[in-house]
Amino acid sequence: MAAKTGPSEYTYDIFLSFRGEDTRKIFTTRLYSALVDAGFGTFIDDNGIERGEDIKSELIRAIHHSRGSIVVLSKNYANSGWCLDELVMIVENKKSKGHVILPVFYHVTKSDVGCQMGSFAEAFAVYEKRCLEENDELKRSEWLSQIQKWRDALTHVAALGGMNFTLQDEDEDEDEDDDEYATGFIQKTVQVIEDKLNRAVLPGAHEFVGISSRVKEINAWLHNGSSEVGILVLCGIGGIGKTTIAKFVYNLNYELFETSSFLADIRETFEKPNGLLTLQRDLLTDIRGEQIGVDNVREGSVAIKAALEQKRTLLVLDDVDQVNQLDAILGMRNWLIPGSRIIITTRNKSLLKPNEVYKVHTIEPLDYDESLQLFSWHAFGQDYPFEHYMDFSDWVIERCYGLPLVLKVIGSSLFRKSLHVWISILRKLEEIPPNKIQELLRISYSSLPDEHDKVLFLHIACFFVDKNKDYIVNILDECGFHTMVGIQNLINRCLLTIDFHLNLLRMHQSLRDMGREVVRQESPRRPEARSRLCHYRDSLNVLKFKTGTEATRGLILDMLFESRNNGTRSDGNDSTNLSYINLETDAFKEMKNLELLQLDYVHLSGSFKHLPKNLKWFRWHGFSLNSIPDNFPMDELIALDMSKSRLVRFSKQTKIARFMKILDLSHSLLLVNTPEFSGFPNLESVILRGCINLSDVHKSLGYLNRLLLLDLHDCKSLSKLPKTTVLLKHLHTLVISGCTNLHHLPADMNKMTSLKVLNADGIAKSNFLITQEDDIGSSDFCGVRSLMLSKPTKAPHVSSWASLPNSLISLSLSNCNLTEDTFPNDIGNFTSLKELNLSRNPLRSLPHFVSKLSRLHTLQLESCLRLRSLLGLPDIKSLVVSDCKVLKTITHVSTSSKLHYISDTNCSNLIEIQGLFYLEPLNKFPVEMLNNLGFFEMELFNEVEVNFQDGIRFSTRKRPLQLLYEFGIFSASMPGKHIPDWFSYKFVGSSFSFIVPYSISDIQIQGLNLSFVYAVSNSISNNDETWLPENKLFIKISNRTKKSQWIYYPTCFGIPELPESDHLLWLSHWTFRNEVENGNEVDISIITGDNFVVKECGISFMYHEQEEDIQNKYLSWKEVIGGDLTSFRLSTGSYYLCRTSFLRVYEEEEVTRPDDWTMTKWGRRLFDGSIDLFKEMQFMNRMGRNTRSCSFP
Template identity: 40%
Template sequence: MASSSSSSSSWTYDLFLSFRGEDTRAGFTSELYSALGRSGIHAFMDDEGVERGEEISASLLQAIERSRIALVILSPDYASSRWCLDELTGTYGEAMKRHELRLGGGGGCRVLRWRQALTEISNLSGFDSGTFRSEVELLDTIVKDVLEKVDAGQLFVAERPVGIESQVRKLTSKLSKKTLTKALIIGLWGMGGVGKTTVAKAFYNTIGRTFRRARSFLAQIRENSKHSNDLVNLQEQLISDIINTEVFKIPNIDRGIKILQERLPHIKAFIVLDDVDSVNQLNALCGSLEWFCPGSIIVITTRDLHLLSVIRADHKYKMETMNEIESLELFSWHAFKQKAPLENFIELSKNVVAYCGGLPLALEVLGSYLFDREIEEWEDVLSKLERIPNDEIQAKLKISFDGLKDDMEKNIFLDICCFFINKDRNYATHILNGCGFNAKIGITTLIERCLVNFNRKNNKLEMHDLLRDMGREIICGSPRKDLEDRSRLWFQEDVTEVLMQNTGTKVIEGISLKKPHEVCEIDAKAFKAMRKLRLLQLEYVNLEGDYRHLSNKLRWLCWPGFPLKSIPDSLYQKNLVAIDFKYSNLRLVWKKPQLLQCLTILILSHSPYLRQTPDFTNLPNLEKLVLKDCPSLKIVHQSIGDLKKIILVNLEDCKCLRVLPRSIYKLKSVKTLILSGCSLLDHLEEDIEQMESMTVLEADNTAITVVPKSLVRLEALKHGYVSFPGLKGRAQDVFPSLIWLSCQASRYVGGMPITVSIQWRNDETFGCPVWDKLRGIGIHAKHITVLIRGSFCIICRS
């Protein structure tokens, strides 16, 4: 039974197991319960399994009510148990209640209720154990189906979603059978920080279950559509989400619009467009109502009411600030980690809440800042708030910035504001560590203070617009500083003015200049006076003259579209931590190797002319090597095997790469090896068993037909992810199929009987007994002999 709750926190269990213990407890049910647990599914199973009386217990009824879905195991004697029948009636009755239907019988005849529940459940499609080759296959199928139903693409809403459910109910009330005979557009508008995105996520979780196969949440559109290519990426994501296909390339916006016009009218879809701020975005992603199938729902969040009129929204829902009661509760969760203030802080809390004006963002930020502080510190904050006008939200938020304990945390915050929003957290941490900051602790502190957000799904750093603008205003100063006196420059007109007029000074620590749609030529002399420059981003910029003018303090050099065929000797920067030259014109990285002992990240992705990797001899501390989509790359230098600290090697879509150097298999530190899309790569060596730290191996869309048998001896990989042509998933699920492929390959060369040795700790590594798992994928084992260190020798029939 599917849920209809707006908040995942309302569930205690993912699944309720209904079964007759005497029939199934010792065998199938226990195996299923264990398999569900290994997949992260929190299932309820009545462990006592004793019928303690005529009536079903109140605790069991509560377990049914607090479970997202129910799974009923109908065994031969299931209907002979009154307890089971009452449990089934409660289970099915709860399903009916959630769909606002009524289960017949009411308070009347108990037998009639049993009969109706049995009749109803018999009409549902289920899993017939007789149609599966083995119990193992049945278990796997059930677990996958439950995972799909339980997960259902839910989004994280908020740690403490105070007041969200009431907002969602108001939105849900806009839906009716009459309105859903056509496509429906709902607009959420209001000021920044008021909670539009949070409510949209909760609404998406609530309604999205009825659009299981066709729904999409496009987040932060304003931030993610600054260039035309960004809008193309959003179109690709939308098409992929709605049509349920792998992402495919769209050449331009107009082609994307045409595809959406052709496909969307035939699919009832649920789409959320978050933070829209221009008509161009609307035109590219949801043109008009004629694009959508009747019954589709489109939700748009925006600060601009006029945009909702342009798109002819059916409902324009203004997001109001929180009332006093909700504000105090949300503030308390962040300031005291409980629903209400501590007794000594009640009046102080009410005063702080009053100054926040019901704005969730301000309540969270100030609450987190005041957590575990003394009364004197609270009073100091209040005195500052009293001097700030009610409409100056940024000034109130700045109190949390001022309260950071040292300049390191403040500098990390300001660097993220200008350069690392939507960047990978580990990537930013490496670079900021290289700048002399303790970034791991610093970023954690900023997250705890609600000054920075962290998206666990994609590992990227995020920041609310108000906080970002507050940080940038701090850099600009009050009164506003001259451009050359600001520590960081990011606004394109400002950067261009400083560089063109050669007015840079030693105050400048970071610059970002992005010119993807025009040729921009800058004289390198413009950087001569910037002796403290740490962070430099030049996007599609031609830098003329002597590169020695660049500061030797550089830690991050991000230069998409680097124009030269090789990196010149004059660009030698011994302190660089990260080189990011995506979409470069490089043929050769360096003509002669450069000693870069600090370099930990080297990214040369999407460089169409790059023919070979650099010599890695002088890059002893390299941790991440990313050469994705380098279609001319043919040679990986053998010195790659000397990299003792390398964690990631990404060679995805290097379509001319035929062979890997044997030395690559010596990389004991590598955790992730990506070879997907290397269509000419036809084998991996058995030496791969030396890569003992590897947890992810992606090699789909390659020419590999024989999989190294030694893979199954990699302990770390057993709990990780593997993909090969035709195989993809968790290693413990894929390994049996890899063994089968190895057996098949041996058969073709005439080796019978086939012997495959697998080193394994115990049967449970597969998630179920090895014997049954192998039998389930077609390996009929005659004998299994336990060998030294827990390995198995499997002798297969022809």
């Protein structure tokens, strides 16, 4: 019985595509009747309907709203442009959403169709003749493009295989045998299409949200041409869409393999009685095409091995959870023949053995637009929220974090509910997640192999999400956990991730909520009986009513967070505005097993002797007392965090905390002195940043033999460090930035050979002067006064940095009033230095020592307002020169620079970065050179100015005509309403196609001159102030023959102005090297913002002899077309040639996904909807490229 779809999803099951004059009488009409009789909703073109736009639009709708198509390919099929257009749409639907296709080869062969032979060759000969006879270049190009689409569609369909219909006599006057053959064939066709539709479990239209971009890389892997047996592991948390994506990919590709199988729910089936045998039988039925009876697992393995050895197979194993599941089904990998593919979905990354060759693909969450669309389908029955529901929808989207399952479940729970019901449900959801979500997500938790990892997961979910990994490891190791091993296990199960850039533990909010729900279910009605308390109301009630028990191991109560939710304002240092609730210390009396405690901005009264003695982690932001009481429990503490406290001094008596590793008193604005540290022998981190009244650091600091981090950032009242600081033999990081009153540093810091990072921003150089007359040995504080030496005004003075350890890897001296003459010769001896920050200093040029730093890879010179040039940069990877407003030129010591990231925004005078771009007024270039580029009569424009958009400076201003060189492309913008006469070919509009002509002497093409006229759009008014952000101009060139594509956004281009200069002419010369050759088919499109419209285009070709005179200075650059453009390659294989940084605003605001609708819309317009911008940023990061170096619109 046919499985049909509901009317809300698809209108038809099957679309019939055929050539009526060939097949209607004997075959197609009977096939249609058989399909209808079998229960399939089938669309057939009524030949009685008059051809025109109505039937065309009806056909388009029918194809898009059908689950699949039967394409009857007959001898005259290709004679019909209508049929071929239908076929193109059918194939596109298959590629975009898994539309099922069954080809029927009706008296033709697969070769006839796929290679366009026989009658198909004759049909295309007619089309191509018509194309050659077309005089209009634009129409000829359109014909050429359409013909190629037809050919591609036929080739694709032929490759799918299908069914062959052949009668002895092709006449419509059939005999009895022919009738019997046709009847049997039609019955078989119905069975095959039913099987295909049943195997291709297609979701509704709304289920395709975001799926196309997520399967592109998987499809590329499937079709990479490798003869090996490929294994792809799709990883991700429960509910993120692994199975949906696997099904979609399977539906798209199973017909390309000789046999295939999709084994769903392996984990669940495996746990049932005879589950493994059931899976073996299902697999055998799929790959053999018939029911196979096997009585035991061993027999099943033998049969599977025999079946897999015979055919090229696509095998999908869904929800695999254990290694033995995989081994039992597959046995040995070499059972499969070359070219076979296996796709596995799992929550467990560690499933495969280390010596296996496989590819891991992590499924990413939906972005904002996709999330909103999917949620809206389920909540509103359309792809966008109803009026007045947008804010509520945003609330849901924010909490679902792109998890499809969560969006569907919550959306469905809100469907057809009133606004009042919405508010009620959302409040409930905030505290108790829906059961369906929990059941699915809890599988990953329940499947953890031991209790250790389960308890660790719950600890992290309740207390440590988005916390520093090392910080967490320090604390939980002392709580009896094998934390690093456990974290890796959780990562393997997709329950946890690490933000390696910030070293933070991340957990999907739905997983965090699931973990907290597991804890809530320990005792739903008695919070005091739970192991952890992390919900505000539960924690407050347990403490308020003093019902605590020994069951609780951790508790959080954050009054500041709650006050923010209630609209109360507080800056964190002033808690007077917080709602006051009197809690007493004896509320903790019975909580003897409490190890983890957070009491942010909580006021406690009573004796602190009642606090638990076994506390390992105590966070008390906004601690309100001016010193820590004597009976404060610290015996077992590993970490004490009293940031933003009202402490004036740490304690009246020396405290003993022999296990403490982390002490954080940051932003305690009243703190005057530090504790006496002798009672803290194991401290590893002392954090005092922002303690603006701190004036004394106790000398016992120097006896902390395990101290790794000392952070004194912005301790503005501190005038000196204790002499004993130099005794810190293991200190790794010292931060004294912003200590503006610091006059002395201890001598002999060069003995601190473990010091790797020194941040000393904002320390005035006058505080560190040393002269030749100074007796270096006479002062305990003179050694590092040479840290920043000013230029001597009289006799030569001592100029040495010998007091700093040469172990430094990172040195930051921003805003220290340094000039290039400040630095002594021996600073070049810091051979270990990798990162150097000299930003906000009055430098005029590159300090001489920088070129001697052989290991340097990052140099920051931001806001050096006097910096004019950077000549002879060492071979660094990253350079920051933003806001260097008089900087003109940047060159490298090496011609093969490894520089792959540069931040150069607001460099208003920068004209050249060697190897990246060169920009100068047009009249500065020799006329002969311009002529060689195909730029003629440029001297006529010497006095002309044009309004330019400048991507380097992020500004728009009038300037003389500029010539820009980057990526092997010369370009200029100038006034003009027509393409110059010297261009050989002209086209109307913004897109055109052509075949590169052969030269008379058979010389290869080397360059291309491209020009177009663009103007202000009619939709822009003279006083419209909103149009400036839409000043976008992209040139997309595709070489269809070589399957290569470049999308270019010029760093600088002219802006048409209203009303006087509303037309501009863009001239360019492209050097392609061997990337474009004679005879290649090329498409060019000019894509503009809403403000511009392209009127006409022109091209002419430059051949090798003409190119030889162009200056070698430019042709020697590496990042050019035909050179090394690795840094600009998209995951799709195209090259996005762009140096500006549209993502700057997002990076500054720390937004993790580019959710702005305009950017998303632009990505779809420019890339034909084929890429996800956030995915591309992640791809570039994986490839070792910073997203700022290649930005998206």
